[in-house]
Structure formats: C-alpha cells, structure tokens
Amino acid sequence: MNRTGTDTATHNQTKHRSAGVDRTAGGSGGKFLTFFLRGEEYGLEILKVQEIIGMMGVTPVPRTPEFICGVINLRGKVIPIVDLRLKFGMESVEHTEETCIIVVQAQGLQIGIVVDKVSEVLDIAAEDIEEPPSFGTDVNTDYILGIGKSEGRVKLLLDIDRVLSNQDVSAISSTVTSEPSTQKVEETCSTQ
Amino acid sequence: MSGLKIMLVDDSGTMRKIEKMSLAKIGHDQVTEAVNGVDALAKLKEGAPDLFLVDWNMPEMNGLQFVGALRGMAEFKSVPIIMLTTVNTQDEIMAVMKAGANDFLNKPFTPEALQEKIAKVCPPK
Amino acid sequence: MNTGAPDSIESLNLNDLATLLVRCDLTSTDDSKQLRESLNVALAKASELPRVREALESATHHLDNIVSGAASDPAAVFSEIGRLIETAIEESEGMIAPAGNITAAIPNPPPPSAAVPPTKPDPAESQSPSAVEQLPADADAGLMGEFVTEGYEYIEGAEAALLSLETNPDDMEAVNTVFRAFHTIKGTSAFLGLVAISELAHRAESLLGRVRDREIRFTGGYADLALRAVDILKALLQAIQEALGGEPLRRPEGYGELFGLLENPEAAGISSETVPEPITPLRVGDILVAEGKARRDEIEMVAVDQGEQPIGMAIIKSETASLTDVAHALRTQQQIASTDRAVDSSMRVRTDRLDRLIDMVGELVIAQSMVAQDSTVITGGHHGLAKKVGHTGKIVRELQDLSMSMRMVPFKGAFQKMARLTRDLAHKNGKQVDLITEGEDTEIDRNMVDVLNDPLVHMVRNAVDHGIEPPDSRREAGKSPVGVLRLAAYHAGGNVVVELSDDGRGLNREKIIKKAVATGVIESDKGMSDREVFNLIFRPGFSTVEQVTDVSGRGVGMDVVKRGIDALRGRVEIDSQPGRGCTFTIRLPLTMAITDGMLVRVGLQRFIIPTVNIHLSFQPVAGALSTIAGRGEMVMLRDELMPVFRLHRLFGIQDAIEDATRGLLVVIGDGDRRCALLVDELLGQQQVVAKSLGGGIGNVPGVSGGAILGDGRVGLIIDAPGVTALARQLATSGAEYVTGACSLA
Known part of the structure; x- marks a missing residue:
C-alpha cells in the first residue's frame, strides 16, 4: 500500500516550526557563551552562536529602530546588526577593542549582536539554572530563559529568539513616524 | 461473539471491510485484520485463528509467501487457509495449492459462496 | 433473419437483441421465432432484475400477439417491442454497468454503437445511453467513498511507478506496484458492482501481468496503454465520487476505445516501439506547454510549490496535466536529451545553480576590483604585481561575460507570443493590425523575460483594443485601414530598450485629465506637461476605474506595466501624438545579476x-x-x-x-x-x-x-x-x- 504521498505532505507542513517557541532549553542546562553588557554577565545557548567577529564597518540602514546598527558584509553575505545595549534600553558607549559582534542564528536568520565583551563558554547544569525572577532585572523577563549560577556568579541566560523576535526586528521598518528622534545610530555603530 | 476466529489478510481497507461484512452476514464476527503477510505474522502472537482468508497480491509479503511461511511453522501447519483472489489459469491455481492453501475463492464472491468454501475447509466439529 | 445471428444464443445480450430486432423481417416466421427465443434467453438471464424482466415480458407478450395475428397494427406493436427492449437495455445498464449485459458475470466489451434500437433512429442520440450509468441500487455510500479514497491512493502509487518506468522500463518493483493497483481496484470494484471500472482494471491488470511475466516490455505503445488506463481509472473514480453526490455516473471519454485496445493491443498495432514525436523544448513543463497540454503559468505555479518531488509528479498531483501527457513529455524529453548528446553535446543545468554561479562570478568581479584598487597595487613599486593583477582582471571579466551569456536568451520567443496575441486580439475586435518586430535576436537575461511578459501583454492589448482604430475610422482619418504595431528591441547605452509603438489615435490629454481629476489622482493639470499627463495612466488609482475605452482609450491595467518594469529596475516612458499614435519605451538593465x-x-x-x-x-x-x-x-x-x-x-x-x-x-x-x-x-x-x-x-x-x-x-x-x-x-x-x-x- 502506497501512502507515502500523504505522509510526505503532512510532514512538510509540520517541518518548519520556529525554534523560538521552545523555552525548555534553559531548564535543561548545557553550554552557554557568556558576555558582558554594562558590567553584567549574560549567557547565550552555544547552539545559537555561529561565530564571534571583531567590530567592523557597519552600514547604517535608514528608517529602522535605533537598536539596529545597520548591516555588515559577512564574507559576501549581508547580515543585520543589533546593538544589544540599545535593544535593552541601556545607554550606548564608545566601542573599544573588546567590543565585538556575536553572529547568532535566530528566527531562522543570521543576525549579529553587538556586546561589550565576550567572556567564556560555560557548562551550566540544569540544577544551577533558576526560573527568571518576575521583576528586578534590567531586561524584560520575556527575554530570559533563566538565571544561571556558576563559580558563585550569576548570569542572565537569554532567549535570543525572543530578543530578536520578528515584531521587534522586522516589522518596524516601514513605519513612518512624525516624531523626530535623536540620531545615535551612526555615531554608535559606524565607528571604525 | 460467534463463529470461527478468522484472520483476514488484505492490503485494501475497502476490501477488508467488504470481506468482514460478508463474514458477519454468515455468522463470523471474530475477525482479526492484517494488511500484508508481515503484519499478519506479527498479529499471530495475539492468538491462533481457526481460519485464514488471504489475499494474493499484497505489498511487502504477498499471499503466497505468507501461506508458505505459515506452513513452515509447526503450529500453523494444518490451519485452513482460503486464498481470496482472482486466479484464472491452471498455473495460478497450482501455485495457490502448492503454497499450501486449502482452497481459493475468486473475487467478487457472494457471502453464500464464502460460506460454502468455509464449510468445505472447516468441517463442523 | 438473413445475417448476423450470434454464434450462440447463450451469449446474446440485449444489444444483440436490439440488432436482431432491427434486422427482423416482420413477415418471416423464422425471424419472429428467433426473436422470441432470444427474448426467452434474455428473460432467463434477467431473473434478478425485475424491471428488465418486466419490460422483456411485455415485449414477449406483444411479439406473441404479432405471431398469433392478434395485433391489429403489427408495425406499431413492433416499434413498441423496440421501445421495450430499449427500456430493458437502459434498466440493465443502470443495474449492471457498462456493457449492458444481462449476465453480469461474463464481461463483454461495451456495445458497438451500431446497436440502435428501431424506435430511436437518430444516431446522435444513440451514443449516449452507454455513457451514462447509475450507481448500483444497493450501493453503500460509505463503502463507495472509502473505495474511491483508497483507489486514489493506489492510483497515486501507480502514477509514481509509471513515471519511474518511463526512464527504467525494467523496474519490476514498479511494474508490481502498478499491477497491484489495477488488481486491487479490480477486485474491490467488482464487489461493489462497479462493472465499468472493474473490467477496465481487469484488462489493465492483464497487460501489466504480461509485463511482469516478461512477455512484453514496458515501452512504447504498451507504456502508453498503461498510462491511459491510469488516467481513465482516475477519471472513473472521480465519476463515482460525483455520482455519490447525485450526479449521473458518467463514463469518461475514451473509455470504450481504451477498453477495446486493451483487449488485444497487438491487433491495434501496438508494440513496444515508440513512435517518435519531433519537438524541441527541453523541460517537461515546456514540452507540455508546447503540446498544448498545459498552460505555462500553471506549470510555473506547480514548479514553485513542487518541493522535493519531481516536477512530473507535482504536475500530475496538481492536476495541471494528466499522467499520460506528463509521461509523454518525459519520453520526448529523453529523446531530445539523447539526440542532443549526439548532435551538439549540450547539457541541462539547473537554473538555481546557474544563478548562483553568476552571483558568485559577480562577487569575484568585485573582489578582483578590490585587489586592483588596493594601494599596494596602485602605488607603483610593484610593477610585477600590478601586471599580474591586471591579467587576473582580464580573465575575470571574460569569465563574467561568459557566465552572463549562459543565461541570455533572445527576445524571439517573447515577441512570437505577442504576434499571436496581436492576431487574436485584432480578430476579436474586428480590426486589422500588422505586427512588425525588430531586433528579435537581441538578448536579455532569461530571468527578466518572464517578468517582462505581463507588461508586454498589457501594452499590446491596450494598443490593439484601444489605440488602433477600427478600419472605417482609419479610412475616415485618411490612414490605411490596416494598423501597424511595431515591437522593437535593441541595446543602447548598456541597457536593453524595448519599444512598442502603434499608429492609432494616440492618447487624449483632455480625457486623461478629466478622468484623473474625477478619480482624485490629481487636483488639476495646472503646469503639467503632456508627458506628465500621459504618465498618469500608470497610476494604480487611474486604471482601477471602469472601462477606460471611453475615456482615454488607454489605461486598463497599465499600473501592472509600471510595476513589472519597476521590478526589473527599468523605466518606461510614453510619447504620444493625437491621431498619429503612441510609443512606449521601456529601458531595462541588461541583467539583474549585476x-x-x-x-x-x-x-x-x-x-x-x-x-x-x-x-x-x-x-x-x-x-x-x-x-x-x-x-x-x-x-x-x-x-x-x-x-x-x-x-x-x-x-x-x-x-x-x-x-x-x-x-x-x-x-x-x-x-x-x-x-x-x-x-x-x-x-x-x-x-x-x-x-x-x-x-x-x-x-x-x-x-x-x-x-x-x-x-x-x-x-x-x-x-x-x-x-x-x-x-x-x-x-x-x-x-x-x-x-x-x-x-x-
């Protein structure tokens, strides 16, 4: 009996499911890349990280939110860059030697995020990860997978898919606003 | 529950339904269904039937192969088997018999014809 | 009774009876006797079919009256007998599909159309009765539905197998799959009393049985037969589905012919030889379009959604073309491919690979220019290096030209379509239009031709529908009654230019302004040049207005033109002179790659x-x-x-x-x-x-x-x-x- 036709069809329909929905990763522990932002330590699931590159020439893209620095040329591919400080509503700072871009795979896309400094890759066991607190953090708790503890320090483990979720990253582009805003974009990002 | 315990092996769901309906009409409602020889062999673990009704043409393991396999197993050496098929030629009839089936019945058949065949291969105790 | 008596009265069916009746000599007692005997046989066979029996009994009664001389008007009674036999035929066909046999167990081929009942001498009407059947009266709708669903699954499996057999005729596993599909459909439909489908499946199964037993090879005419059988079975399943919804059970077109062919393929001259068909395009879709079996836009829709499956399968599933047509196309494609190999040794390359190649070459060009502009190279001192970089640059540019040329196609194809369109439109509008094309060999990026098609169609349509006047008006205006549409393509300044000009009435500035103001596209034409006014017809707001014929003579769907050209990073301009015609000039980049x-x-x-x-x-x-x-x-x-x-x-x-x-x-x-x-x-x-x-x-x-x-x-x-x-x-x-x-x- 040949039923492959119908099976394939259903399979195809269910194949593309956004990884962003899965929130269990934090609870299960694993490897995390940690980095600093305004002196605080954050973590990203290592599986989401594609590469880390030094700060490079960013081309600003007009009429996008402030936290989108612009685009870079990653070996012939154009990818967008998000300044995580601005995304989290922190003040921007001059870039230093330590400033770098972490290229992540989020929402099925390659996106670079600018962080103050990359720290290390840590193994954090499931029992060392706590539920995110409902208040008291600088960062929207929706973005947090959990609080990881390692070597007596606390790290905010980010759900990068949510941080770079669609409504924030892409739906902003075509809005026309009559509210003039400050012009931080190029200053913060286009140095070098 | 009445009648014989029958295992029905046919890859077509519609066919199985029709065959089950025919069996029900003549008083057999303990029917196990299997979609091919492999499936049937697996379902034998659930208990040995009194009679097999086996389609010839099935994917994976066809009726002849299945009958051959059954006859190779001690506990099924003598369980009656009727092939439900459309054999027309002498060669085909020979093949069915050689494989070890007790009889065959050409599709389409009436419940009455099925009853006759069953009576022939499963004499009342 | 002089001729044509059936060999054996036992095998007589109702249609034979009808034939017998037509040939029957009223005055001959022999004939009457034979008719009577035949009726008796038919009656015996019809014991299970009350309504058939009723009609036949009545016919017998009338016949007895004629024979005994009790009938006052034998001729009238005779035609009554004819009517009754006809009723019996209809009834029996309703009960037992397809052949009109009284004996359901002995399958006979469908009746020849010669069997015309005497009361219905019109041959046109006589063809239909066998084409429409009823579902068996005791049909279990649920079971039927299940059969149809399962049947489709088997057919789908068979289709995939048949397509793979097109390229590998000795794939026995595939042969078995097809065989099994026919076999199962035959068995199940027989139970359900669906004689038409069961018998066709039976004959198709026999054909595949011969392939399986290696008596014949699955190529040429045999393959065609199997393909047609699957197509017809599919149509039969669909007919049953419709019949379940209350429609009459229609036998698909070609059923009878195929049924006959399957009985004895060799008698009809079918063999494993393939009849070659001379066709030139290379893709299955192209072949189907060229053969008129499918429309290009449909094929392209399918191609977009085809996913992992082969295009042939996707086309069948989408019902864009039938299995037979697709398989034919596959075969044609193979023939062409094999001839091509022999003749000018070309090969097919997937377009996405070609696109990527061109993209990469583009990057190489730019990367090379980065090297060439590097200060180390420019600022002297490294004479050898500069020379080497220059040499690399030359090679890279040649590579770029070469890769680009791989994707360039002449305008010829697109222009030919427009020629056809012009002819059709002119004919429809009662106008006389000559299309003159120039620069058909001008090449353009293949990816752009398709996008350009829609704008061209719209422009040609507008020119013929609205621009060029009817012959009478043209004569009044002192012009030749035959309008001229000129379509030209040429390269200029690194661009491709496409011009479409007509010698019609031209655009009417006043009417365009009026319309534009009325629809709020502009407030007034103050300070607007002619060109600005003409360009208003590209505005989306402008063309959604009702019929534009009475307004400007132009405008329907012109925003489509604009959008298509924008998408190609091109631009379009209009020039128009009242009474002398109108020219659209489209400027496009040579390629979208760079x-x-x-x-x-x-x-x-x-x-x-x-x-x-x-x-x-x-x-x-x-x-x-x-x-x-x-x-x-x-x-x-x-x-x-x-x-x-x-x-x-x-x-x-x-x-x-x-x-x-x-x-x-x-x-x-x-x-x-x-x-x-x-x-x-x-x-x-x-x-x-x-x-x-x-x-x-x-x-x-x-x-x-x-x-x-x-x-x-x-x-x-x-x-x-x-x-x-x-x-x-x-x-x-x-x-x-x-x-x-x-x-x-």
Whole structure:
C-alpha cells in the first residue's frame, strides 16, 4: 500500500516550526557563551552562536529602530546588526577593542549582536539554572530563559529568539513616524 | 461473539471491510485484520485463528509467501487457509495449492459462496 | 433473419437483441421465432432484475400477439417491442454497468454503437445511453467513498511507478506496484458492482501481468496503454465520487476505445516501439506547454510549490496535466536529451545553480576590483604585481561575460507570443493590425523575460483594443485601414530598450485629465506637461476605474506595466501624438545579476543609485531653487519644475551638505513622478551585485537592497520609486523629515 504521498505532505507542513517557541532549553542546562553588557554577565545557548567577529564597518540602514546598527558584509553575505545595549534600553558607549559582534542564528536568520565583551563558554547544569525572577532585572523577563549560577556568579541566560523576535526586528521598518528622534545610530555603530 | 476466529489478510481497507461484512452476514464476527503477510505474522502472537482468508497480491509479503511461511511453522501447519483472489489459469491455481492453501475463492464472491468454501475447509466439529 | 445471428444464443445480450430486432423481417416466421427465443434467453438471464424482466415480458407478450395475428397494427406493436427492449437495455445498464449485459458475470466489451434500437433512429442520440450509468441500487455510500479514497491512493502509487518506468522500463518493483493497483481496484470494484471500472482494471491488470511475466516490455505503445488506463481509472473514480453526490455516473471519454485496445493491443498495432514525436523544448513543463497540454503559468505555479518531488509528479498531483501527457513529455524529453548528446553535446543545468554561479562570478568581479584598487597595487613599486593583477582582471571579466551569456536568451520567443496575441486580439475586435518586430535576436537575461511578459501583454492589448482604430475610422482619418504595431528591441547605452509603438489615435490629454481629476489622482493639470499627463495612466488609482475605452482609450491595467518594469529596475516612458499614435519605451538593465549604479555620497555614507533610474545630475544655481507653498522645495530644470528631496533628511543622515547649490541634484523617476534627489557628490560608476539586507530587517522604504562595495563594506542600493514615494508620503503627512527612526526605548 502506497501512502507515502500523504505522509510526505503532512510532514512538510509540520517541518518548519520556529525554534523560538521552545523555552525548555534553559531548564535543561548545557553550554552557554557568556558576555558582558554594562558590567553584567549574560549567557547565550552555544547552539545559537555561529561565530564571534571583531567590530567592523557597519552600514547604517535608514528608517529602522535605533537598536539596529545597520548591516555588515559577512564574507559576501549581508547580515543585520543589533546593538544589544540599545535593544535593552541601556545607554550606548564608545566601542573599544573588546567590543565585538556575536553572529547568532535566530528566527531562522543570521543576525549579529553587538556586546561589550565576550567572556567564556560555560557548562551550566540544569540544577544551577533558576526560573527568571518576575521583576528586578534590567531586561524584560520575556527575554530570559533563566538565571544561571556558576563559580558563585550569576548570569542572565537569554532567549535570543525572543530578543530578536520578528515584531521587534522586522516589522518596524516601514513605519513612518512624525516624531523626530535623536540620531545615535551612526555615531554608535559606524565607528571604525 | 460467534463463529470461527478468522484472520483476514488484505492490503485494501475497502476490501477488508467488504470481506468482514460478508463474514458477519454468515455468522463470523471474530475477525482479526492484517494488511500484508508481515503484519499478519506479527498479529499471530495475539492468538491462533481457526481460519485464514488471504489475499494474493499484497505489498511487502504477498499471499503466497505468507501461506508458505505459515506452513513452515509447526503450529500453523494444518490451519485452513482460503486464498481470496482472482486466479484464472491452471498455473495460478497450482501455485495457490502448492503454497499450501486449502482452497481459493475468486473475487467478487457472494457471502453464500464464502460460506460454502468455509464449510468445505472447516468441517463442523 | 438473413445475417448476423450470434454464434450462440447463450451469449446474446440485449444489444444483440436490439440488432436482431432491427434486422427482423416482420413477415418471416423464422425471424419472429428467433426473436422470441432470444427474448426467452434474455428473460432467463434477467431473473434478478425485475424491471428488465418486466419490460422483456411485455415485449414477449406483444411479439406473441404479432405471431398469433392478434395485433391489429403489427408495425406499431413492433416499434413498441423496440421501445421495450430499449427500456430493458437502459434498466440493465443502470443495474449492471457498462456493457449492458444481462449476465453480469461474463464481461463483454461495451456495445458497438451500431446497436440502435428501431424506435430511436437518430444516431446522435444513440451514443449516449452507454455513457451514462447509475450507481448500483444497493450501493453503500460509505463503502463507495472509502473505495474511491483508497483507489486514489493506489492510483497515486501507480502514477509514481509509471513515471519511474518511463526512464527504467525494467523496474519490476514498479511494474508490481502498478499491477497491484489495477488488481486491487479490480477486485474491490467488482464487489461493489462497479462493472465499468472493474473490467477496465481487469484488462489493465492483464497487460501489466504480461509485463511482469516478461512477455512484453514496458515501452512504447504498451507504456502508453498503461498510462491511459491510469488516467481513465482516475477519471472513473472521480465519476463515482460525483455520482455519490447525485450526479449521473458518467463514463469518461475514451473509455470504450481504451477498453477495446486493451483487449488485444497487438491487433491495434501496438508494440513496444515508440513512435517518435519531433519537438524541441527541453523541460517537461515546456514540452507540455508546447503540446498544448498545459498552460505555462500553471506549470510555473506547480514548479514553485513542487518541493522535493519531481516536477512530473507535482504536475500530475496538481492536476495541471494528466499522467499520460506528463509521461509523454518525459519520453520526448529523453529523446531530445539523447539526440542532443549526439548532435551538439549540450547539457541541462539547473537554473538555481546557474544563478548562483553568476552571483558568485559577480562577487569575484568585485573582489578582483578590490585587489586592483588596493594601494599596494596602485602605488607603483610593484610593477610585477600590478601586471599580474591586471591579467587576473582580464580573465575575470571574460569569465563574467561568459557566465552572463549562459543565461541570455533572445527576445524571439517573447515577441512570437505577442504576434499571436496581436492576431487574436485584432480578430476579436474586428480590426486589422500588422505586427512588425525588430531586433528579435537581441538578448536579455532569461530571468527578466518572464517578468517582462505581463507588461508586454498589457501594452499590446491596450494598443490593439484601444489605440488602433477600427478600419472605417482609419479610412475616415485618411490612414490605411490596416494598423501597424511595431515591437522593437535593441541595446543602447548598456541597457536593453524595448519599444512598442502603434499608429492609432494616440492618447487624449483632455480625457486623461478629466478622468484623473474625477478619480482624485490629481487636483488639476495646472503646469503639467503632456508627458506628465500621459504618465498618469500608470497610476494604480487611474486604471482601477471602469472601462477606460471611453475615456482615454488607454489605461486598463497599465499600473501592472509600471510595476513589472519597476521590478526589473527599468523605466518606461510614453510619447504620444493625437491621431498619429503612441510609443512606449521601456529601458531595462541588461541583467539583474549585476546592477550598474552610480555611487553617491551623503554625509559619511555612500549609496548606489541604479544608473537606469538616473536621467541626469546637475548642480543647481540658486535662482533655479524655490519653495512653493503646498508643494515644498522645487527646482526648475530647463522648463520643468520638479520637487527636490534631500536624501540626508529622508534618511536621517548628519554632516551632509545643506546648501543645495554646493551639492548635486540627481534626477530620478518617470514623468510627473520625476524628482531631484540632493546628494553631496557623485563618487563614480560602479557595478554591484544586489543582495537582500538579510531577513531580519525586512523592507526598508527607499532601499532595495545592499551591495558589497570596493572596500568590503556594504552600500545600500536606492530604490528610486520607493524613495520618491517615501518623500511624497512624508510631505503629505505634514511631517517634518524624520531623522533616525522610531526609538524603541
């Protein structure tokens, strides 16, 4: 009996499911890349990280939110860059030697995020990860997978898919606003 | 529950339904269904039937192969088997018999014809 | 009874009975006797079919009356007998599909159409009774439905197997799959009393049985038969499905013929030999289109959604073409492929691979130019190195030309379509139009031809429907009754130019203005040049208006033209002279792979404006600039007044030149949409490979994408129509130019 036709069809329909929905990763522990932002330590699931590159020439893209620095040329591919400080509503700072871009795979896309400094890759066991607190953090708790503890320090483990979720990253582009805003974009990002 | 315990092996769901309906009409409602020889062999673990009704043409393991396999197993050496098929030629009839089936019945058949065949291969105790 | 008596009365069926009746000599007692006997046989066989029996009994009764001389008007009674037999035939066909046999167990081929009952001498009507059946009276709808669903599954399996057999006729596993499909359908349908389908499946199964037993090979005519059997079985299943919904059970077209062929294929001259068919295109879809089995747009829709499955399978599943047609196309394709190998040894390459190759070569060109412009190379001292870099550059450019040429196709195909369209349209409109084509061999990127098709169709349609007058009006106007449509393509200045001109009535300025004002597209035509007015017909608002024939003679769907051309980064212009005709000029880049652009600087940033969008650039004198209330900043260029948009304000860029007389104005846009963009300076011409900005950013108004510039950084490509729209949107919303963007914090 040949039923492959119908099976394939259903399979195809269910194949593309956004990884962003899965929130269990934090609870299960694993490897995390940690980095600093305004002196605080954050973590990203290592599986989401594609590469880390030094700060490079960013081309600003007009009429996008402030936290989108612009685009870079990653070996012939154009990818967008998000300044995580601005995304989290922190003040921007001059870039230093330590400033770098972490290229992540989020929402099925390659996106670079600018962080103050990359720290290390840590193994954090499931029992060392706590539920995110409902208040008291600088960062929207929706973005947090959990609080990881390692070597007596606390790290905010980010759900990068949510941080770079669609409504924030892409739906902003075509809005026309009559509210003039400050012009931080190029200053913060286009140095070098 | 009445009648014989029958295992029905046919890859077509519609066919199985029709065959089950025919069996029900003549008083057999303990029917196990299997979609091919492999499936049937697996379902034998659930208990040995009194009679097999086996389609010839099935994917994976066809009726002849299945009958051959059954006859190779001690506990099924003598369980009656009727092939439900459309054999027309002498060669085909020979093949069915050689494989070890007790009889065959050409599709389409009436419940009455099925009853006759069953009576022939499963004499009342 | 003189001739044609059946060999055995036992095998007589109702149709034979009808034939017998026609031939029956009223006065011959022998004939009457034979008829009577035949009726008895039929009666015996019809014991299970009460209504058939009823009709036959009545016929017998009438016949007895004739024989005994009791009938006063034998001729009338005779035709009554005919009517009754006919009723019996209809009844029995309702009960037992297809053959009209009384004996359901002995399958007979469908009746020959010669069996015409005497009361129905009209041959046209006589063909139908066997084509329409009823579902068996005791049909279990649930079971039938299940059978249909399962049947489709088997058919689908068989289709896949048949297609694979097209390329590998000795795949026994595939043969078995097809065999099993026929076999199972035969068995199940027999139980359900679906004689037509059961018998056809039976014969198809026998054919496959012969293949399985290696008596015949699955090629040529045999393969065709199996393919047709699957098509017809599919149609039969569909007919049953419809019959379940209350429709009459129709036997699909070609059933009878196929049924006959399957009985004895060799008798009909069928063998494993393939009859060659001379056709030239290479893709299955192309072949289907060329053979008129499918429409190109349908095939393309399927191709988009085909996913992992082979295109042939996708086409069948989408019901764009039948299995037989697809298999034929596959075979033709194979023939062509094998002849091609022998003749000019070409090979097919997947378009996506070719596209990637061209993209990569584009990158190579740019990367090479980066090396060539590196200061180490330029600043002397390394004479050997500069020479080597120059040599590499030459090779890279040749590589670029070569790879581009692989995707170039002549306009010929597109023009031929237009010739056909012109002929059809002219015929429909009662007009006489000659289409003259020029430059058919001009080549263009294959990817662009398809996009260009729609705009061309619209323009030709408009020209024939509305531009060219009917012959009478033309004569009155002193013109030849035959209108001339001229379609030309040529290369000019690194662009491809396509011109379509007619010698019709031309555009009517007054009517366009009236319509545009009425629909709110413009407020008034004050200060609008002819060209600006003509270009109004490209506005979306303009063409959605009812019939435009009475207004301007133009305009239906012209926004489609504009959009298609915008998508190709091209531009279109209209020239028209009342009573003398109208010319559309489309300018397109040679290819979409590489964009010829002008690199401009605004503040610290650089942008690429596609050359095709640029009319000219100039440094304005102070006197030419003015601010007009309600229309904003304007500049006068020659005698044309156009708005000035400051790119740095649109895009929120600092440190840019504010004083327009110190900067540069780049004129972009078409017709009345023309405007001048203020930039700091031109940095020079540059070829770039256009890329998307990456999924995360989405559509940015005024920006069509990005490109890697010579220094490795990304430059944004200006979307000329987009940037104009953005500027106008901002101007009309009363908003000040926005600097950055919305701040999220």
